[in-house]
Amino acid sequence: MSRTVATDAEILARWKEEPAPLLPLLHAFHDRDGFLSESSIRGVAETLRIPLADLYGTITFYHFFRTFPPGKAAPRVCDGPVCKTRGADALLAALEKDGATPMPCAGRCDEPVPVLIGDTQFVGAADGSLVERETPRPAPRPDGGEECVFAHVRDPARRGIDGYLATVGYAGLRRAFCEWTPERTLEEIDASGLAGRGGAGFPTGRKWRAVAEAAGGPKTIVCNADEGEPGCFKDRVLMDHDPHATLEGMAIAARATGATRGFIYLRYEYPHTQAILENAIAEAEAHGYLGADVLGSGQEFRVYVRRGAGAYICGEETSLLNSLEGKHPFPRNRPPFPVTHGFEDTPTAVNNVETLCSVGPIVARGADWYRGLGYRGEGHGDHAGTKLVSLSGDVQRPGNYEVPIGLPLGTLIHDWAGGPREGRTVQAVTMAGLSGGFLAGDALDVTLDEPSIRAHGSFLGAAGIMVFDDSRNMVEVAAQAMSFFAHESCGKCFPCRIGTQRLTERLTGAAGPADLDAWTAEVADIGRTMKATSACGLGMAAPLVAESLVRRFASQVAAHVGEAGERGGERA
Amino acid sequence: MSERQHTIFLDGEEVPFRDGETVYEVSERHRREVPTLCYDPRLEAFGACRLCVVEVEGLRNPVASCTTKATAGMRVNTRTDVLEAHRKTLLELVASESRAAAEAPAGAVPGTVDPLRGYASQELATLASRYEVSGERFAGAKSGHSKGADDDNPFILRDYDLCISCYRCVRVCAEREGDYAISVANRGFHTQITTEFDSKLSDSSCTFCGQCVQTCPTGALADKKALRKVDVPGELQKTRTICPYCGVGCSVDIVTKGEEIVAVQPAMDGPANEGALCIKGQFAWDHVQHGDRLKTPFVRGEDGELRPASWDEALDRAAAGFRKAYAEHGAHAIYAIASGRAPHESAYTVQKFIRAGFGTNYIDNCSRA
Ligand SMILES: Cc1cc2nc3c(=O)[nH]c(=O)nc-3n(C[C@H](O)[C@H](O)[C@H](O)COP(=O)(O)O)c2cc1C
Ligand code: SF4
Ligand code: SF4
Ligand code: SF4
Ligand code: FES
Numbered sequence: 027m028s029r030t031v032a033t034d035a036e037i038l039a040r041w042k043e044e045p046a047p048l049l050p051l052l053h054a055f056h057d058r059d060g061f062l063s064e065s066s067i068r069g070v071a072e073t074l075r076i077p078l079a080d081l082y083g084t085i086t087f088y089h090f091f092r093t094f095p096p097g098k099a100a101p102r103v104c105d106g107p108v109c110k111t112r113g114a115d116a117l118l119a120a121l122e123k124d125g126a127t128p129m130p131c132a133g134r135c136d137e138p139v140p141v142l143i144g145d146t147q148f149v150g151a152a153d154g155s156l157v158e159r160e161t162p163r164p165a166p167r168p169d170g171g172e173e174c175v176f177a178h179v180r181d182p183a184r185r186g187i188d189g190y191l192a193t194v195g196y197a198g199l200r201r202a203f204c205e206w207t208p209e210r211t212l213e214e215i216d217a218s219g220l221a222g223r224g225g226a227g228f229p230t231g232r233k234w235r236a237v238a239e240a241a242g243g244p245k246t247i248v249c250n251a252d253e254g255e256p257g258c259f260k261d262r263v264l265m266d267h268d269p270h271a272t273l274e275g276m277a278i279a280a281r282a283t284g285a286t287r288g289f290i291y292l293r294y295e296y297p298h299t300q301a302i303l304e305n306a307i308a309e310a311e312a313h314g315y316l317g318a319d320v321l322g323s324g325q326e327f328r329v330y331v332r333r334g335a336g337a338y339i340c341g342e343e344t345s346l347l348n349s350l351e352g353k354h355p356f357p358r359n360r361p362p363f364p365v366t367h368g369f370e371d372t373p374t375a376v377n378n379v380e381t382l383c384s385v386g387p388i389v390a391r392g393a394d395w396y397r398g399l400g401y402r403g404e405g406h407g408d409h410a411g412t413k414l415v416s417l418s419g420d421v422q423r424p425g426n427y428e429v430p431i432g433l434p435l436g437t438l439i440h441d442w443a444g445g446p447r448e449g450r451t452v453q454a455v456t457m458a459g460l461s462g463g464f465l466a467g468d469a470l471d472v473t474l475d476e477p478s479i480r481a482h483g484s485f486l487g488a489a490g491i492m493v494f495d496d497s498r499n500m501v502e503v504a505a506q507a508m509s510f511f512a513h514e515s516c517g518k519c520f521p522c523r524i525g526t527q528r529l530t531e532r533l534t535g536a537a538g539p540a541d542l543d544a545w546t547a548e549v550a551d552i553g554r555t556m557k558a559t560s561a562c563g564l565g566m567a568a569p570l571v572a573e574s575l576v577r578r579f580a581s582q583v584a585a586h587v588g589e590a591g592e593r594g595g596e597r598a
Numbered sequence: 599m600s601e602r603q604h605t606i607f608l609d610g611e612e613v614p615f616r617d618g619e620t621v622y623e624v625s626e627r628h629r630r631e632v633p634t635l636c637y638d639p640r641l642e643a644f645g646a647c648r649l650c651v652v653e654v655e656g657l658r659n660p661v662a663s664c665t666t667k668a669t670a671g672m673r674v675n676t677r678t679d680v681l682e683a684h685r686k687t688l689l690e691l692v693a694s695e696s697r698a699a700a701e702a703p704a705g706a707v708p709g710t711v712d713p714l715r716g717y718a719s720q721e722l723a724t725l726a727s728r729y730e731v732s733g734e735r736f737a738g739a740k741s742g743h744s745k746g747a748d749d750d751n752p753f754i755l756r757d758y759d760l761c762i763s764c765y766r767c768v769r770v771c772a773e774r775e776g777d778y779a780i781s782v783a784n785r786g787f788h789t790q791i792t793t794e795f796d797s798k799l800s801d802s803s804c805t806f807c808g809q810c811v812q813t814c815p816t817g818a819l820a821d822k823k824a825l826r827k828v829d830v831p832g833e834l835q836k837t838r839t840i841c842p843y844c845g846v847g848c849s850v851d852i853v854t855k856g857e858e859i860v861a862v863q864p865a866m867d868g869p870a871n872e873g874a875l876c877i878k879g880q881f882a883w884d885h886v887q888h889g890d891r892l893k894t895p896f897v898r899g900e901d902g903e904l905r906p907a908s909w910d911e912a913l914d915r916a917a918a919g920f921r922k923a924y925a926e927h928g929a930h931a932i933y934a935i936a937s938g939r940a941p942h943e944s945a946y947t948v949q950k951f952i953r954a955g956f957g958t959n960y961i962d963n964c965s966r967a
Binding site: 064067077078079080081082083084086087337339354359361512513514515516517518519520521523524525526527528531536537538548551552554555557558559560561566 | 635643644645646647648649651659660662665667680683684687688691692694695735736737738739741762763772778779780781782783784785786787788789792793794795796802803
């Protein structure tokens with residue numbers, strides 16, 4: 027061991043003057059010691075002038091920070107909904123001797139079961155074997171249609187800047203900085219119909235315009251790379267195999283809004299991605315696409331990568347901003363919105379990775395081209411653009427697919443992904459990862475666009491779709507889903523903090539009425555109040571799992587309540 | 599009268615509002631009795647309990663009135679059947695997580711705790727009664743872990759089995775006291791009020807001002823000194839006065855049962871303190887009723903020892919001493935100091951006696967802070 031270990035003072039000095047220093051500081055200590063010791067926490071509190079109690083509480087919020095050994099060295103095994111069906115429990119048992127504990131969906135549902143040890147993500151099997159592998163590249167688009175964000179992602183050279191430039195990379199950036207006015211860029215994005223791909227679907231052009239028009243600065247672009255929604259692993263493939271596309275989108279956003287700094291908030295579970303992004307940033311700076319004076323335009327734009335520490339709620343944009351700022355990551359009350367009061371109260375555009383990756387091609391090739399990528403099948407309306415779908419679970423060919431918006435779900439599952447496993451039928455699919463609850467029966471006829479899916483009481487959102495065939499117990503799946511939301515509820519507001527817990531107990535049978543009508547009434551009342559009164563999208567969406575289960579799988583629910591009732595004597 | 603007055607429609611009634619006012623503040627002024635649990639008018643609105651939700655025409659979901667600013671022309675409904683149903687569900691949920699609420703005997707109002715726990719301790723029980731909350735619905739795990747013997751400080755009971763995670767304590771400590779002694783650990787159902795490294799309050803930056811106790815709406819934080827008096831018979835009575843300890847002049851209510859002082863609580867409407875106190879004003883009142891207090895005057899005998907005496911004898915002795923000092927050294931040789939533990943009336947009398955009686959201004963008080 028010739029590498030010298032950094033001292034506390036060196037670590038503190040390294041980050042003290044950097045923007046958004048708390049997370050990297052904590053990671054630096056966590057990496058060095060394997061956990062966060064009392065003395066390092068005291069050092070951080072003093073250096074950043076954060077009250078100790080506050081910092082201590084904030085650290086306990088994050089799933090992956092440990093204040094005691096073995097901490098970081100202990101394996102974390104994904105027990106997300108798909109991994110549960112692929113031997114996660116057996117794998118966890120096999121690794122128990124090393125202190126393994128479960129982690130929520132780690133974003134590799136196309137290749138279960140991910141295991142995180144230190145800063146390496148492995149793919150594990152039920153027998154306990156582990157292999158390290160690159161993020162899988164998507165299969166070629168099955169119908170041969172044209173793609174936007176996946177157009178070059180399968181090209182192995184694309185990760186480096188030479189390969190990126192060779193495949194028309196940075197053409198959009200060049201146009202936005204050297205040919206077009208910011209207004210012209212805003213108009214093009216407006217015209218493309220691009221809307222947020224992170225879940226909420228807010229029109230991107232409108233968001234940017236609000237930031238451009240907002241008073242104050244310096245303005246900020248935040249790339250939301252938290253990808254915490256179970257069943258979503260699309261941003262990961264974009265960043266791992268096409269990292270410059272994200273940077274190009276951020277820089278164009280900066281040009282359109284006047285922003286001078288950018289952050290990529292990367293989820294903890296993608297450790298290798300940080301190095302890929304940082305390498306791409308260095309390349310882009312060396313070529314003048316980022317830095318003090320982008321392409322001689324006179325505009326500065328610098329990008330910093332900040333790694334989360336395990337909290338789904340930090341994907342919610344205001345919670346993310348609090349996390350970046352080193353505050354307790356509760357979501358903020360809105361208004362004011364981030365477009366006027368974002369990072370450190372400056373005008374901020376928060377955009378998803380996929381949204382940003384769409385921007386370069388749109389500026390380079392035009393809004394009409396992008397709109398034209400939407401689904402044009404018979405009897406279908408005017409759908410603009412494409413959407414990545416992360417498809418996983420009980421299908422022959424799980425993976426990421428770039429679909430034309432409006433594609434029938436059945437086409438994706440059966441024609442593109444090969445349908446269910448031999449001899450099985452599709453019982454249900456989740457929507458929006460888990461947040462959209464379940465579709466089943468007739469509702470499987472939806473097309474992949476918001477109006478169609480919303481008509482069935484769900485939403486497309488970030489477009490994670492998990493397939494469950496007829497061998498699965500849907501009550502169990504729902505219970506796991508709800509326990510995810512309970513685990514990830516931030517605890518700020520009453521309906522979600524208590525509601526996710528009570529719904530989990532009712533779905534697992536740990537508590538709740540033994541009488542079906544009383545059970546159903548409690549679940550409905552909790553869900554109704556959560557949807558209407560929760561302070562953020564997590565609590566509003568979580569009850570959809572229970573609601574859609576009760577609506578579509580009434581007999582499985584009745585059987586569950588009956589069985590739970592018979593065990594009732596043991597219950598608290 | 600040229601200035602345009604902005605208005606909103608509150609349950610159909612057109613009412614004016616001031617710039618920056620929230621819908622909740624307007625509703626309060628017009629006595630809508632919108633329920634709240636995480637609200638304390640002295641703190642920045644936080645939006646946790648969601649009881650204050652109201653319907654705003656044009657919006658799909660109800661909004662928290664405490665965090666929503668009034669805007670001209672807004673049409674707000676504060677009490678529809680749907681809202682009241684949500685409020686009842688929220689209260690039943692919150693009752694189900696608390697030890698006191700969930701284990702209330704049949705027929706008792708869930709959340710009932712002794713009012714000596716603190717100023718705001720009745721808020722949950724009051725709402726539970728108003729909304730006829732059942733303690734049985736939504737049964738399940740309880741949240742929070744009481745500290746009990748793990749924090750043996752003499753002032754504040756940390757009975758987190760009753761905590762409903764409204765974070766008023768954390769916010770009052772940060773926003774009003776500026777001590778940042780407590781914070782929120784963990785997340786979701788497992789949130790727990792903590793100090794740095796989950797230590798005792800006495801090992802934290804807590805100054806034992808008691809503000810967290812007095813804003814807690816459930817009694818999860820409770821006044822240990824007052825809790826000693828739970829079994830004293832009699833109705834609680836409050837007498838408004840000013841804390842004698844220092845020159846700030848915090849308004850307090852002396853809480854009594856019969857002739858006995860059982861607690862001190864800050865006056866939320868005290869102009870100097872708005873509900874704040876310090877450790878002395880809040881907790882240091884035992885001396886008033888302490889058994890060691892002198893009940894008769896003492897004078898020193900020839901042998902130098904103190905012995906009990908009558909008031910006449912003691913006053914004669916004191917007067918003789920004053921006369922001697924005045925005659926030999928003049929008025930300015932006399933200097934009086936009053937104790938901060940004496941009543942205001944005594945302090946007043948002392949200065950009057952020295953100023954008018956001897957003609958000197960050499961007076962002071964130990965609480966000249
Ligand atoms: C509970 C919750 C989790 C979220 N997680 C993510 C996420 O992991 N990634 C993301 O891009 N957006 C996430 N969002 C949506 C963001 O709040 C925000 O709308 C989005 O990042 C905006 O970018 P876009 O307009 O490009 O989609 C989440 C929202 C909620 C309520
Ligand atoms: S809805 Fe859930 S996650 Fe969102 S603020 Fe409330 S408790 Fe936190
Ligand atoms: S007693 Fe005062 S200083 Fe101590 S925790 Fe409570 S509010 Fe903070
Ligand atoms: S201790 Fe009291 S004031 Fe603090 S969060 Fe709990 S219920 Fe609220
Ligand atoms: S008073 Fe508004 S949310 Fe609690």
